[in-house]
Amino acid sequence: MVAIEVNGLTKDYGNVRAIESLSFAVEDGEVFGFLGPNGAGKSTTIRTLMGFQLPTDGGATVLGHDITDRSAMIEAKRQVGYIPAEMGFDEGVTGERFLRYQASLKGDTRSEELLELFDPPMDREIGEYSTGNKRKLAVVLAFMHDPDLVIMDEPTSGLDPLMQERFYEFIRDEQAKGTTFFFSSHILSEVQKICDRVGVIRNGHLVDLEDVETLLERGGKRVSVHVAEPAEPSAFAIEGAHDVSVTGDEQSAQPTAADGSGNTQSADGGEDTSSGRDGTSVSFTYTGDYNALLEHLIGYDVLDLDIEDAPLEDVFMRFYGEVDPDREPSTVGRQADV
Numbered sequence: 001m002v003a004i005e006v007n008g009l010t011k012d013y014g015n016v017r018a019i020e021s022l023s024f025a026v027e028d029g030e031v032f033g034f035l036g037p038n039g040a041g042k043s044t045t046i047r048t049l050m051g052f053q054l055p056t057d058g059g060a061t062v063l064g065h066d067i068t069d070r071s072a073m074i075e076a077k078r079q080v081g082y083i084p085a086e087m088g089f090d091e092g093v094t095g096e097r098f099l100r101y102q103a104s105l106k107g108d109t110r111s112e113e114l115l116e117l118f119d120p121p122m123d124r125e126i127g128e129y130s131t132g133n134k135r136k137l138a139v140v141l142a143f144m145h146d147p148d149l150v151i152m153d154e155p156t157s158g159l160d161p162l163m164q165e166r167f168y169e170f171i172r173d174e175q176a177k178g179t180t181f182f183f184s185s186h187i188l189s190e191v192q193k194i195c196d197r198v199g200v201i202r203n204g205h206l207v208d209l210e211d212v213e214t215l216l217e218r219g220g221k222r223v224s225v226h227v228a229e230p231a232e233p234s235a236f237a238i239e240g241a242h243d244v245s246v247t248g249d250e251q252s253a254q255p256t257a258a259d260g261s262g263n264t265q266s267a268d269g270g271e272d273t274s275s276g277r278d279g280t281s282v283s284f285t286y287t288g289d290y291n292a293l294l295e296h297l298i299g300y301d302v303l304d305l306d307i308e309d310a311p312l313e314d315v316f317m318r319f320y321g322e323v324d325p326d327r328e329p330s331t332v333g334r335q336a337d338v
């Protein structure tokens, strides 16, 4: 079954088109990250999906309920948890009182367990809460009725790193029990950690939609190599190498072997290759053929070599950083071989 189905969803604010012709589906049981820079249209999409505002064109269903149908959405929300970007609490009441009020509206089957895990200061007035504590309370409120689907708008903003990790772990546990997640973020590391699939939105258009693993595979490897010889970036302009950068003493041609053997460093990848010794450090992102890379390196006296997955940040910047904002999303999707 499909948890969320979005069909040509478009929303204008006056003459500002915030989102245009969005179409995608969130499958039952998956964690779907909705990624994009500031102003891309993430919150607009989420608010429209929650039924807080009507679409200008197109439509969507949430757990099979039409988002433009008020009574259907009231029904849907019994099974939906929601964490908004801006937490509009009644600041004059205590967390405890607010939670009881929410419980009377939508039920409460697990707040005790959630309070133990996230621990917002329930006996204090919400007006005195820090941003992080408001976020913790919002998490408790979103999950207290044990929803099937949780929609979240940048849920970890304001949480400290420890609490963020706890939240990620909690999401993984909830997913294992069958809960579906749709959430917006511009924190790529969190998307990498917890999402099965991502949709990327730019200037109101969906520019990519795929699983995180594929995105990372397409991103290639980050290669850092320290060679004894001087080298210019052009020497590493091989097919599949991107963003080549070179640092170090480009005049030096000799390795600094203590025993004169030339074998000063093992190629274990554990050393800092960027400075403080002779030779040249070259780093680049590589999406080409591995054999071609190894053949190229044979031409050098390699002192150190480190190859790891390119972080999602690099992938994101390389695939989307240079995209023309006015370009049609479908064109970008084809180019990216989706």
Ligand SMILES: Nc1ncnc2c1ncn2[C@@H]1O[C@H](COP(=O)(O)OP(=O)(O)OP(=O)(O)O)[C@@H](O)[C@H]1O
Pocket: 013, 016, 017, 018, 036, 037, 038, 039, 040, 041, 042, 043, 044, 045, 085, 186
């Ligand atoms: N209530 C509104 N009235 C007019 N324009 C709006 C309104 N809400 C959003 N916009 C505009 O719609 C576009 C999309 O905004 P939206 O808040 O959906 O982006 P976002 O991706 O959530 O951004 P952020 O990451 O900064 O929260 C922006 O150009 C924004 O200025």
